Amino acid sequence: MSLRETIKSAFESMMFVWGEPLDSKVAADIFNIDRKEAYELFKELQMEYETQNRGIRIREIDKAFQFCTWEGNDEYIRKLCTPVKEKRLSQSAMEVLAIIAYKQPVTKAEIESIRGIKCDRVIEGLIKKDLIEEVGRSTGIGRPILYGTTKTFLKNFGFKNLNDLPRMEDISDVIRESEEGEAADPLQITLEIPNK
């Protein structure tokens, strides 16, 4: 390696360990070269990372240099670093989803008349989670929105299509099977009564 190469390599190591912007003067002093020379070497390095389209780049802040990630990779960094938290649907969300799944396309008024309770917020939440969507307008008075389930819904439950939904008549069987499997106590089901 030439001297320039040696110094540049050392600058990379130093920047990497330093973390904070490394002043070109500080770096220059370690090799007894002048600041301008060090500055130019840093600029060369910066250019190398750029022309090679590296995922890490060198940025300059007031004649100091620092390694950072390339901004174009933000999405992947986010994917890597964002922890996933498991969440379950609330009982009421599950109910509304079930009604929509079995009665689609259905209006909010119909759902509310079945459940006897308002469900604007629940519907909003399900739309946000991409489990239901607007699928059209009813021809009735006020032309209310019709809701239906989404592809995400099918995917999440592992249904190929809507015909895959267990038939209403078979529902008890599905539950019985699963309970036998889990040895769950059927008496443990508690009925939630809305506190009004």
Added chain:
Amino acid sequence: MSLRETIKSAFESMMFVWGEPLDSKVAADIFNIDRKEAYELFKELQMEYETQNRGIRIREIDKAFQFCTWEGNDEYIRKLCTPVKEKRLSQSAMEVLAIIAYKQPVTKAEIESIRGIKCDRVIEGLIKKDLIEEVGRSTGIGRPILYGTTKTFLKNFGFKNLNDLPRMEDISDVIRESEEGEAADPLQITLEIPNK
């Protein structure tokens, strides 16, 4: 950029942010590619940094990859700052670790028979430092605990995996070579006195 280039660039960013060794499986999942493909891309990157004599390099630990500085620049880094390092191991800890590394999985009794001395405390210390761990139970009388080395051992001692350890028969050669290379002063070996 081609897809390969995009992924490689992302891997660089991800490794940089992550700091710790980044598992090629975790990285692969972000792009929905298989582990083998991701592994190869990491190896390509590793090679690029090496052939370009970069001051930062990529090292492999158990199919995970991590940016680190090139060892040749240690001198300059130390002029800039004093990096915090783990305390070095005592002679007896090193002996026990050597036996475990090469004979694993191994029981405490086997280690003690090789060294001719009890080593409960040393084993405890090595477990605390996360260099060794229990890896199972022997089928022998009393089903004694079997010990093996950990990922931290690979990381701290700079091995890719256990196959990366030189063969026992070659070790004297390995040591001789490196001593000739460094012209190390044999008088500089200090004897540590266990403080009882």
Added chain:
Amino acid sequence: MVYKVKLDVFEGPFDLLVYLIENAEMSIYDIQVAEITKQYIEYVERMKRIDANLAGEFMVLAATLIEIKSKMLLPRRVSEDDQELMEDPRSELVQKLLEYKQYKLVAAFLEEQEERMQRIHTKPQEDLSVYTNEPDIYLNLDLVAFVKAFKLFLERKKTLEEVRERYRIIERQRMTIEDRIEQIKHLFIKKKRLKFGEILGGERTRQNVVLTFLSMLELMRQKAVKVRQHVNFGEIVITVNEKEMAAKEGNNR
């Protein structure tokens, strides 16, 4: 002090023995057992004065050495079948020492490797709080939970309807304390003294019991009746105070 350092430095009995053999420039394959045993025991004796516990661990090997020494003194006889020479009494020890030396080399190698790693530096993880503070919510949906919810809903719907049905009946029958007091007064026209059970009449619903009891208390407060209960949980007897009752009647009208 020199002694202490030298003694404590040995990692174990084999370490000490290997040192003594090398120091005496003996071949490990041809240990002069008598000489080495003498030196070994001398060392351990000195060690005892400093750390008896530690010395104890070295004593086992001393015993082994003495045993080997005594076997070495016996003439090398040919074994009973006149075929083979008996095994060299040192060979087992030599094997152990060789194995130990091998691992000592490995330890030296690891130490070197450790030193090398001290020259390689990594960087700490970046601050990930921007990401970790907002975890991705992953929806855990499974068919059974979905079906159960629906089933539960159907059942609940039935229960709710029953509740609503009853609610309507109660609603229809709801009566105020004032209404009840009027009814009770009518009862006192015929009889001056009544048991609580008699006032209650045939409708033993919780609602009627509570309503009647509250009405009775209200009449008591107005001094329109006197109430007696002779024993706990016994029959409550209500006696009308006709004057007051009439007065109230008058006021009310």
